Amino acid sequence: MKTSYSLLLAATLALIGLAHADDDEHGSGGKRPKQLAISAKAPAVWKTECSSCHMAYPPCLLPPAAWQQHMDTLKNHYGSNATLDAGDEKTIRDFLRVASAANKQPVVRAKAGEPPRITTTAWFINKHDEVRADVWRRKSIGSAANCQACHSGADKGDFDEDGVSIPR
Numbered sequence: 001m002k003t004s005y006s007l008l009l010a011a012t013l014a015l016i017g018l019a020h021a022d023d024d025e026h027g028s029g030g031k032r033p034k035q036l037a038i039s040a041k042a043p044a045v046w047k048t049e050c051s052s053c054h055m056a057y058p059p060c061l062l063p064p065a066a067w068q069q070h071m072d073t074l075k076n077h078y079g080s081n082a083t084l085d086a087g088d089e090k091t092i093r094d095f096l097r098v099a100s101a102a103n104k105q106p107v108v109r110a111k112a113g114e115p116p117r118i119t120t121t122a123w124f125i126n127k128h129d130e131v132r133a134d135v136w137r138r139k140s141i142g143s144a145a146n147c148q149a150c151h152s153g154a155d156k157g158d159f160d161e162d163g164v165s166i167p168r
């Protein structure tokens with residue numbers, strides 16, 4: 001009796017484990033990155049410089065190698081010039097490298113001449129498969145890169161499903 005009970009317990013635990021592993025997947029492939037909360041140690045210069053044209057994207061949304069490509073190509077940053085003085089550039093580069101270390105995903109190449117995007121990663125496309133193409137283009141949204149339009153806590157790294165609200 002005791003043996004079959006432990007077997008049942010083991011099977012139940014295995015099932016819970018499976019359900020949990022499936023938690024961060026939606027459809028096939030593309031686990032959403034973890035540790036998206038912004039560290040209290042984030043340098044002020046990152047917050048100001050990298051949020052002047054869009055929100056400062058939480059570092060763990062991209063792997064370290066992708067951020068290095070960003071920092072190497074600020075002169076032509078999606079058609080904008082986002083260059084910094086050498087000191088600020090080093091501070092931001094070092095911060096992004098350390099703060100994104102938990103992201104072990106491969107670097108996904110974007111269009112030629114563009115640094116890697118968050119919005120073209122497999123997990124991003126998976127998690128947003130229910131958002132129609134015309135919704136992204138709404139005036140109130142503009143592009144998929146405008147996370148805050150639908151995720152009000154995005155600048156704090158909060159993308160919880162419960163907080164999602166798509167503007168008209």
Ligand code: HEC
Pocket residue numbers: 049050051052053054057070077078080081082092116117118119120143144145146
């Ligand atoms: C002068 C304006 C400007 C500044 C400053 C700037 N960016 Fe950008 N960034 C852009 C534009 C424009 C895009 C493309 C947005 C789009 O496609 O809707 C972009 C896109 C991005 C994306 C890709 C978003 C996606 O589609 O996944 C990342 C990542 C990014 N920027 C990081 C940074 C970082 C890091 C800094 C600070 C070092 C920075 N940006 C500073 C203008 C800027």
Ligand code: HEC
Pocket residue numbers: 024032061118119127128130131135136141143144145146147148149150151159160161164165166
């Ligand atoms: C048009 C609105 C919209 C925009 C813009 C948007 N998202 Fe989302 N996001 C959603 C919806 C809808 C979901 C799915 C919620 C669900 O499954 O219930 C989602 C889900 C997510 C999830 C998964 C949440 C979870 O708990 O698993 C993450 C992470 C995420 N988005 C990140 C981003 C990032 C990063 C950006 C910007 C680069 C962004 N989103 C831009 C609408 C949006």
